[in-house]
Amino acid sequence: MDEFNDSDISSLLNQVAGSSPDTMMAHKVVLGKVRRVRQRRVATVSAAAFVMVVSGAVAMVQNSNNRDGVSNIAVPLSPDDSQPVKVATTLGLSVTTTTIDGAISIDPIATDPPVGTPSTQPSSNSTSPSNTSVVITTTPTNTQAPTNSQGPSITTTPSNNPAPTTSRPPASTPVTTPVTTPVTTPPVTKAPIVTSPPVTSPPSTQAPITQPPLTLPPTTVPDVKTWTCGGGSVKYRVTSNGLVLVETTSAPGFTISENKVRADEIVMKFVSNSKNDERKSALKIKRSGLVSTSCDDEGFDRRSDSEDSESNDNNEESADD
Amino acid sequence: MDDITQHSLSAQATDVTTLFNLHYARLVRSLTVICGNPEEAADAVQEAFVKAHLKWRKISTYDDPVGWIRRVAINKVRDSHRSRVRRDRAVERMGHQTALTSEQPAIDEVAELLATLPKQQRAAAAMFYVEQLSVLEIAEALEVSEGAVKFHLHQARQKLRAHIESREEM
Numbered sequence: 001m002d003e004f005n006d007s008d009i010s011s012l013l014n015q016v017a018g019s020s021p022d023t024m025m026a027h028k029v030v031l032g033k034v035r036r037v038r039q040r041r042v043a044t045v046s047a048a049a050f051v052m053v054v055s056g057a058v059a060m061v062q063n064s065n066n067r068d069g070v071s072n073i074a075v076p077l078s079p080d081d082s083q084p085v086k087v088a089t090t091l092g093l094s095v096t097t098t099t100i101d102g103a104i105s106i107d108p109i110a111t112d113p114p115v116g117t118p119s120t121q122p123s124s125n126s127t128s129p130s131n132t133s134v135v136i137t138t139t140p141t142n143t144q145a146p147t148n149s150q151g152p153s154i155t156t157t158p159s160n161n162p163a164p165t166t167s168r169p170p171a172s173t174p175v176t177t178p179v180t181t182p183v184t185t186p187p188v189t190k191a192p193i194v195t196s197p198p199v200t201s202p203p204s205t206q207a208p209i210t211q212p213p214l215t216l217p218p219t220t221v222p223d224v225k226t227w228t229c230g231g232g233s234v235k236y237r238v239t240s241n242g243l244v245l246v247e248t249t250s251a252p253g254f255t256i257s258e259n260k261v262r263a264d265e266i267v268m269k270f271v272s273n274s275k276n277d278e279r280k281s282a283l284k285i286k287r288s289g290l291v292s293t294s295c296d297d298e299g300f301d302r303r304s305d306s307e308d309s310e311s312n313d314n315n316e317e318s319a320d321d
Numbered sequence: 322m323d324d325i326t327q328h329s330l331s332a333q334a335t336d337v338t339t340l341f342n343l344h345y346a347r348l349v350r351s352l353t354v355i356c357g358n359p360e361e362a363a364d365a366v367q368e369a370f371v372k373a374h375l376k377w378r379k380i381s382t383y384d385d386p387v388g389w390i391r392r393v394a395i396n397k398v399r400d401s402h403r404s405r406v407r408r409d410r411a412v413e414r415m416g417h418q419t420a421l422t423s424e425q426p427a428i429d430e431v432a433e434l435l436a437t438l439p440k441q442q443r444a445a446a447a448m449f450y451v452e453q454l455s456v457l458e459i460a461e462a463l464e465v466s467e468g469a470v471k472f473h474l475h476q477a478r479q480k481l482r483a484h485i486e487s488r489e490e491m
Contacts, residue, residue: 004474009481010450016432017350017451018359026349027341030367034374 067289229295231270231281232256243287254281264288336381337374344387345370347452348394354447355440356398357432365397366390391462395444434484438477441465445473446481 224246226235232250236243242263250256250270257280258269270281279299286292345366352362369390373380380386435443444463448454456474460467 004449004471004478006450006478006482008485009446009478012431012481012485013354013435013446013450014350016435017353017447020346021349021359021363023342023345026345026363026367027338030341030370030374033367033371037371037375 227283227285227293227295229270229281229283230279230297230300231272232268232283234266234268234283234285236266236285238287238291243285243291251281253277254279337370337377340373340387340390341370344390348391351447351452352394352398354435354451355395355444356402357436361398361401362394365394365401368397369393385458385461388458388461392464395462399440431484434481438480439473441469442473442477442480445470446477449474 224235224237226233228234230251231254232248234248235246237246238244243261243266245261245266248256248259248268253273254270255273256268257271258267260267264287266283266285268283270283272279277299280297281300282296284294284296286294348366348369349359349362352365353359356362356365372393373386373390380389383389435446438446441463445459448459448462449456454462456467456470459474460470463470
């Protein structure tokens with residue numbers, strides 16, 4: 001180390017280095033920079049925390065809205081023109097999307113009777129000059145297509161038609177009122193859910209069908225609703241706590257093979273009593289925001305069913321709570 | 322709790338402040354020799370002390386916190402030197418060589434000689450003769466071996482000595 005000591009070089013380099021800088025001033029500058037950096041960090045962290053809190057709150061609100069689902073349900077039942085679309089979206093969650101699609105497609109074409117007419121029954125056209133009955137009948141036909149047992153429901157649907165037809169006379173314009181009435185589809189939504197008659201008692205069903213006019217929202221009245229399949233029917237009530245099973249009735253020749261009753265779901269399976277008969281019927285009612293019902297029949301002959309009885313109104317339906 | 326926090330903060334500030342008061346001037350003068358610009362040297366040392374403030378909890382555990390600060394300052398000078406060289410080249414490509422010369426600080430004869438030395442030789446000489454660091458400390462600061470430091474010091478000393486002798490002869 002001594003070999004490198006050189007006073008001349010040292011003094012020369014110290015000249016180049018210059019005089020000592022102002023330490024106090026420099027220290028103030030450094031402290032100011034440190035303070036600014038820390039303030040920036042605090043601001044960044046607090047902003048990030050604020051964003052997280054806000055996003056969390058928004059997520060919680062959205063979750064709570066999704067859980068409720070009540071507002072979505074109440075809307076489609078009110079008889080407005082714009083609401084049929086909402087009905088469609090609401091029901092889209094359930095299995096009955098086909099039904100809704102049919103209703104929606106008919107809505108803009110409401111003036112075209114041929115769209116609904118061929119697929120449905122001429123009786124509906126005859127009963128009302130308006131096209132509404134056509135719409136009503138088309139909806140169940142679409143729904144019944146996927147399932148086997150719902151052939152007869154086509155025949156029962158006309159029984160619902162009187163309600164819309166009776167309500168239409170007040171409408172002065174034959175073209176517009178039919179459009180609105182089918183769109184609100186009180187018969188579509190309520191008829192299968194509320195009134196769908198069990199196999200045993202067809203006459204009793206028609207009375208409630210006529211009773212629920214367009215004015216009564218189903219959400220307010222916790223009526224006993226009946227859902228019918230080929231193997232039997234279930235009467236249930238929708239309460240704030242969930243689904244309540246009121247009564248289970250198996251069709252003649254059928255017994256209940258499995259039943260599961262919970263607050264959010266009722267599952268009832270029917271099998272034929274005879275060993276040779278392999279017909280099965282599974283009936284499901286679910287409540288998740290809205291009440292959806294489904295009926296899965298196996299081994300039922302559609303034609304014979306349609307000729308036999310009017311028991312099966314719908315294959316799959318959904319209704320609002 | 323607040324008293325403890327205040328105490329720790331003041332202790333930390335005292336430590337950094339002590340280091341600053343003891344070493345700031347030396348570091349700035351040494352870096353001035355290395356980079357040839359006292360303002361740039363002062364900026365680099367201040368930036369290093371700012372980082373030391375912000376990371377003092379970790380740096381205080383080091384054996385030689387001043388060595389860490391010195392390395393950070395030297396790296397800062399090197400970075401600024403590189404960016405200045407890139408900028409100068411870009412300016413040169415654009416044909417504005419006058420701007421290049423106008424940005425050069427006014428340096429005297431010795432400073433001009435120092436500027437001709439390689440960076441490592443200049444840094445070793447500055448730290449040895451201005452900061453009066455040992456060969457080992459210089460090796461740690463430059464992250465090279467002691468033999469390399471000795472080599473750089475020897476080369477720098479030869480060139481500076483020749484300059485002094487030629488000036489004495491004149």
